[in-house]
Amino acid sequence: MALNKAKVLKSAEKYVVQGKVSHAISEYQKLIKEDPTDLPLVNTLGDLYVRIGNIPEAVKCFTRLAESYDNGGFVVRAIAMYKKVSKIDPAQLQALSRLADLYLRQGLISDARAHYLQVVESLLRKNEVENAISILQRIVEVDPENPAIEGRLAEVCLKLGKKSEAARAFHSAAQKFRRKGSLAEAESHFRKAYELDENNLSVLLNYAGVLNDLGKTDEALSYLNRIQFNDFNPEVHEAIFNVYLKSERLKEAEETATHLVELDSNYYKLSLSLGKSFTERRDFESAVRQIGRVVEIAVEKADGEAVESQLKAILQNDPEHIPTLLELIKFYNLSNTHHNISSLLEQIGNLYVRQDQLLEAASIFTELAKLEPSNPSHRDNLAQIKERLGLKGEEIELPRLVPDMSSIADKFVSEPTLKTIASPVEIEEEVDEEAILQAHGEEQVKGFIVEGDLFSSYGLYQKAIDQYKKVLELIPNHVEIHEKIRDMYAKGGDLPKAAQECLVLANIYAARKDTENANRNFTQAYQYDPNLHQEPIHKATLSESGEVEIHAEPSTVPQKEISSADLKRLQELLEEIDFYFDQGFLAEAKNCIDEYLRMVPADAELLKRLDRYEALSKAQSIGAPSPEIVELMAESENGARRPAEVQIEEFETTSTVPSDVGTGDKRIEPAAGLETTAVAQDAKTTVEPITAAGSSESFEEIMIDLDHELKGPSLESVGKPASSKIQNTAAEPVPASGMDSGLEDIFAEFKLGLEDDDNEVPDFETHYNLGIAFKEMGLLEEAIAEFQRALRGQSPSGNGEEFVKCCNMLGLCFVEKGLPQVAVKWFTKGLSSPGRDEETYLALRYDLGCAHQQAGQTKAALDTFLEVYGANVNYRDVAEKIENLKKSR
Template structure:
């Protein structure tokens, strides 16, 4: 027997007797005989842990992992580093070494996660430069990871490295724009312009994107410094003209367009000058300067019919009075001038003059359409916008709004038609703009064709990747309530009263800003954008709003390594389940579900975990090494079959309890195909969205459940209460009271509904806690909270 074996035998005897010190001494002697024997080192670490010597155990784990790495046993090294981090969480060196191992294994997503954890540790310690080093590794590892680049930019900003912050924000913005993610591009653009307010070229780029989104008010805040820097810049003037026209400020549109015509004429660009003055005549046929310039360029017109007049001086930005969030309210004379111009347009184009109250009616219709959009009643919004064309067939803002809303509904072909009509409308007056609309029409129609197959398979909207919902037929008992809301809110629009246009979440909680109502003529933002009047031009650091689905990272692991890693992790899960360690099992399963979604082996273990938490006795588990990696659990999937409805329900509940709401929603959507469980599935989807903080989606699915036939009184009562709770969280007291009263009439003792009704009727302040307190957040918002310091923690 060798010395090593003697020491090992002696150490084992001491362990059996409980003599840890003597056993440790023998194992250390055995390690001296064979320094590469990892089993001995792991025994030493185990004893050190029992002696509560964590630092010594950590050092032994580090040594063991290095031995495994040198020997090429990377998976074993990974397991050792994971145990080390459980022993000493936040040990940065282990995160870096583990990330390097994952890179060698091709597990890039896991490597990025370790770098993120290392960066988080450094940030908690106030070591910003070290944290930035970890963030740079993430960006180097995956240059297409936009959120990682944004985090790096924010860290650079906090460290005072302005140039690096600007560079990272710019690269992130370029990536988002190239991907067609305009909403996120604009939010990053706001951060970039906060750090580089003199970047006028990028400011114009952002302004153009805002105008395309129908959000001209934001565009004006970006164009003002551009105009101040160079009042004769043609690009700036083109964008100003479009912005003012979108806002319905005809007099300002005329002023800017005429300046464009003059500048083109001075530069000898006669075709462009003629197009600009034709556009002026299209807006105001009585404009003397435009008639004179077009008659000179077209001799067919009689010059004698044109009244000679002096050319107006160059415009200034102060003459192009911009909306309230930039300067004080316009005078009544300016508004009257705009109204007069609108009347002239109608007459000049051969239509009957608009009635004196037609402009007010158009504004009312657009305001009500905005309200319908706020509550996600998109079909009703479309109907309202169409009524505008009975009064003003060529209203550009209304047609742009209609096209955008149709895209949101997934009706891309109809939206393309609207863009094509806009292109035809500007065909002669503004060929460049007409070409933009024509391209937009083609792109929209092409997008509809490309998305057809994918939509047929998944039921997803080609625009947003979510199921298209027809909300017009799903709103239950809301018409009367809508009438009350419209009466209150649209009357408020007329006096510019505050409006809370938010994505049905509390923007004041989310960003620290109070929302205000825009004038009724304002360009409406899409649901994912804040209202422009909610913001003023940024002068200080602002928190970065939520970015939907920034965290999509392609898992580039090699299949062989993935299978081996999963097998090892499943063995550990089985150990936890067998020992009744539910918390440890849940933690590891949550990580595995994120990496291997919908894997049947995980489904079976999730079911066992639920049984364990319910008090069931743990059952012995077979060895994972002997079972096939991709198998169908007998209780879940028959050979060659698909999971049954009960399995989808069980998985959905398991995912929901673990906070994996997106995964839960997918399972409940599949469960909804079972007519007998459809109501339950829709209600659970609503609860998942409510927990995520996606309150509009929660309302939609609760109301879908209410509209299904065969719903019981008990089920409807519960859903009424949940709707009331959601609307109370939104600050919509009337709507909340409506649903709570329905519950109280059925069952006054249901939960705390009586107290809620009394509070809402009496105008008493709401309780200090959020009605939705405890709602979890998704991984992207957790990451964004780390950026903003947790100031916008209201939704996930």
């Protein structure tokens, strides 16, 4: 026979009213057995177990709820439920551990660390040392770049007799200190790691390295010399090289580097480092010698840029250093960068002539003539040199200074550089360009290109552009030259001009009917300069004249010129859409979006808002009760999702949310007489703030007063609302004396300073949403703490929507907690925040009146309600409250 759910539920509620909690539990168990997915009933059952002191069963119910929330993606609600578990049963390590994990997922590192520490403390009381160390390691993982915490972990492991774990932790912490530049701390931790594990080569090398960083080179070498060289170990040789280099023992460093590179070419950078040191000491001969040893290796490993930069660094100090120039030619030849070689050879040849080294000069000009056989000046220079040498036609052996240039002469200039790339539809123009080449000579064009490339290699982009433009004066449609100019503008940071070159290239390609390259250049043009055209998307098409035209993508709305009034209206619509999103009014936002689309096609600004509209629509379809709760469930829980089989939106704890926060048509009311922490209708939750006379107290003064209220001994004795909270019938935490005194000292040392090591920037959304969740669960102390933390990231002047929202929630929490005097301060502070809408101020003023009324401040309550009545006579039940207050006077 099917269970009559309504009848059983009514019976259960009746038992609760009569105080027959055990009978009520039996009825709720029947309902849950019939429908295990009814989470609100599970929550109610847990609260009833708490009332009769059956904490283990209550923990099972609340843990089940927490797991359901977590699986559904509602991390904040899961945190609140586990917090509820830990509050009724502080010995629940699983709940504490899950809390820490969930806090970590929310990015709240200090909270995660605090809860892990509670787990560790409990484990140490039970003498479960291995498990405690495991959790301590998780604390280190929570903040992996904090070496101080890992150092404390190492000390704990050492005192617990775990030497290998301590050595690893000391080593890891030391490496982190070294990366941060804290060399003294790094040395201390490396030394401790070495003392625990002297045979660990990695520890020894790192220890020697940090000693070297500190300038203690002799001490570093003494440790390195302890290593037995049974086998070739490049890391040890590299460490020794670094010590020699640091101590400026360059001869020993050179011997070590040469030996190491001979054994393993992967260490070629040691020679480059040594070359840099020689350059800094202006010993250019030694620097070139070091670089020359590894040029081929560097080019082979695609690291030619390091070689080129070092050689150019020497030339910046001595532009006429011939060995460096010769090494640069060798590098360019190996890396197939031939366009720079001609000018370098000519420079070297002239330097040899000036130094009267004529044989060397003859050798250079001989190779130059091979490289550029059509250039008569090279042959003339070579003839003059031979004449000065007294040679009349006979050949003599010349020194080999550079590679044979005849092997690269035919590759000196690439084929595309030697001809014009012109439009195939302009054949006559192409013929004219060939005539231009013949008239001016290919060598002249090549000369411009070579000079431009040389300037480019030295980073002189404008000079390179000037040379390239000389080519364009002769051959306007030279594609490769336009590309070079484009690249020079881009490298020089002149992106608008780079974009213009892209458009020129697009024109050329479009005239050749090469649509792919034309579109590619158009795309690149708008990447360089997004403001190049008003339309958001462009394509290149070919007009009848062969010129490129730019068109927008087809739109369903006819294109027309937008007037200034329309532009102003569009901006207003965007602002209205943002406002409606913030308030949760999606229907109104949708109307604005529709109006925007009727005026113009969707642009980038509107697309952003369409994405947000879609996200908020999905969230609101879940049944979130208010804009703030929409943000809680949809925006701040990392893409929360709902399993189809669990109807979480119907969940309502016995500590219910305020009465104006609904959950749709299906609302489960709390059983009559069941203990709740619901806010009375008079203190309705409204997260819409409001204006009022400014408070004479500063933000800091209110926080100080609040601390006094919370820490005062009379806090728990203050009169409470009619609905009491869940009684904490669980046993108190085990006193510290339950832990071995030695372990207690160790744990205290580990915690030392962690509380003050919180550098987190308060994240408003996360803490605010946690506060909402805690308040729903009746965890008012925790809710207040989270709202306070959310406030820390706000301006003390109170000029902001987030500030007002927190003031409102803090006021409601203190009203519910039975501290209306403190609530008055927060409502007043919220009213003093400027720039809010009148509805927000009206709601805050109403709540302020309720707080005055609860505090027994009849006159203040009446005055406040009269202000509300003056603004809106139909606002809530303000007229009734005024009448009641008048009668009570």
